[in-house]
Amino acid sequence: MLTLTEEEKQILDGRQGAVRQKALELIVRYGEVIAAERLCRVTWADLFCGAHGYLQVAETRDFDPLFSKMSLCSDETVSLAQMDQGCVCYSGVEADCSEVPAEMLMDADKQAHNRDLLNRFVDAGVILSGNCIPYLTGFIPAMGEHFVSCESSAVLFMNSLWGACGNGDGIEASFCAAVCGRTPAAGMHLPQNRFGTHQVEIAAAPRSVHDWDLLGYSIGSRLPAHSVPVIVGDFARPNTIQLKAFFAALACAAGTEMAHFVGMTPEAPTRAAAFGGRPASGNLRVGPREMVATLEALNPHPGQPIDYVTLGCPHYHIDELRKIAHFLAGRRFHAHTRVDIWTTGPMKYMADRAGYTATIEAAGGRVLTGSCPSTRGYPDGVRTVAYDSVKQRHSAEQETDAVKFYGSRQVCLASALSGRWEGGV
């Protein structure tokens, strides 16, 4: 039985306006479905703003009917003025890259529509973040604070490394939470649901971002639904950039919202604390054999010329751009291979100042911000693509008919230089 506070009852009655009322109606319905007993206060919301492809089904371009139907799930059109005043709102990944207009795939009409929609969100108080790594760009819910995010990897990252509380939810529920400042107190918002359920032993020695990326997918594709893994093993402590890849891979393969690294996760000072004193309901062991099998399954094709290399999923950290620039200095990509490197505005600003962008552009590549092939689509005529991210490789299965290759960043860069896939199968 869901109990509402007096203020929540006021919102639901419409006394704080029609938009907050519609938003809370969806949140209350969500709370009833998931059998929540109360709502919790949301103070950070990472959204998914702009003219994303799925909005085409609404057959309207106007902000208010579009937002009402697709985000508030309301057939009645209401007008958005402000997001909840107690909630910091980010706009999330964009429908196309932020470099307007020369690098965009969208036609001029769609670009204008996208800008119109984004401007309304800016007017409502949303920060144009333009990235899938909010946790690296100032979106910092602290331990015990409740957030929503449309990025599965960000939810897993912030639950697991910071002890902040968030669920996967969905795009509509995130918008509604940001408008009314509430979400059901369920799932990862409740301490008792955050304990580990399965022990996962890493029987390997992961050292690189690629190792952790591959491990995340190898674990995720073997993990039961709804589990909270506790990662154990005799491995070197991963850094935040390696964990960015690991969490993205794990979330995309298994839908995992929370994982414990003993000694790193705030709620896991010990293995026993991670499990909340309860026994593990399952054990998994992942080592080199599983990792090789995963790599082989993702690379079913023999090597061939590479048309397109897309790097930066999740969006690259400045240190990743630095490493690429350092490697590339003086080298040049193959004339027939297009190279896009994805990051976010603040990282590109730093890369511009340090000269990394110029080095990458001198090699024939591009540093793009805000988007990725999953949200903007692929350039025309691309028949073969190389990825350094298992998440991007995984998503591409439904997004392009091109022949796909997956390997480390080094392998992808080497392939971009030679124009042929340089990885093993």
Add this chain to the structure above:
Amino acid sequence: MNALNTQRPRIIRGRGALGGIAEGPAMISRQTITGWGGIDIRTGIVVEPGHPLEGLSIKESVLILDGSKGSNGWSIFFHAAQVSGCGPAALVFPKLDSRTAVTAAVLNVPTVTDLSADIFALVKPGDRLRVDGRAGTIERIG
């Protein structure tokens, strides 16, 4: 009705998560669908390569899946299909997670969860079902 059907219980019970009564053919898979990009939002047809339901439409079906996977953009693809007139009639999830719960709330169709029996062993694709989202029952009617 063959011998197998007569041996299967006609009613499966669970928790009614979202009220209303709806009927439709079972679209059932232990392997969940990737929401983001896994459904054609204009037709409701499952387009995830290699998925057991690939090529079939969720339109007016009783959709029975074991959880969600992939992007947090899970509900929006089912929602977009519904806006196109191709949404499911009812939803059944053996156990809810945040993404499937949001999908039920967004679609606002009869939903049953916390099932008392293994529905994947009891319901076959295409079985005609009646879902009562208040009583929490799934009844095989043909």
